[in-house]
Amino acid sequence: MSNARGIPAQQLRRAVEMNICKINVDSDSRLAFTAGVRKTLFDTPSGFNPRDYLGAGKQNIYDNCVDEIKNIMGSNNQI
Numbered sequence: 001m002s003n004a005r006g007i008p009a010q011q012l013r014r015a016v017e018m019n020i021c022k023i024n025v026d027s028d029s030r031l032a033f034t035a036g037v038r039k040t041l042f043d044t045p046s047g048f049n050p051r052d053y054l055g056a057g058k059q060n061i062y063d064n065c066v067d068e069i070k071n072i073m074g075s076n077n078q079i
Helices: 009-017 026-043 050-072
Strands: none
Touching: 009 050, 026 050
16 A cells, blocks of 8 residues: 555645535545554454454544544534
């Protein structure tokens, strides 16, 4: 995944500052998911339960989205 890239935080902040309402962050989510799955499979190579490694990927997506929304895009508690 060395060449994989999501949207840099600086570009996300700039888009928000320009009042852009729709920002696609799918690449960031896919990278987070893949990292969670890979880490789980690396840490537990004998594991075979998809609930374990898919759950780790799902949690990474959630954590990444929360971070982007709150800390990068500045939308914490805003309606």
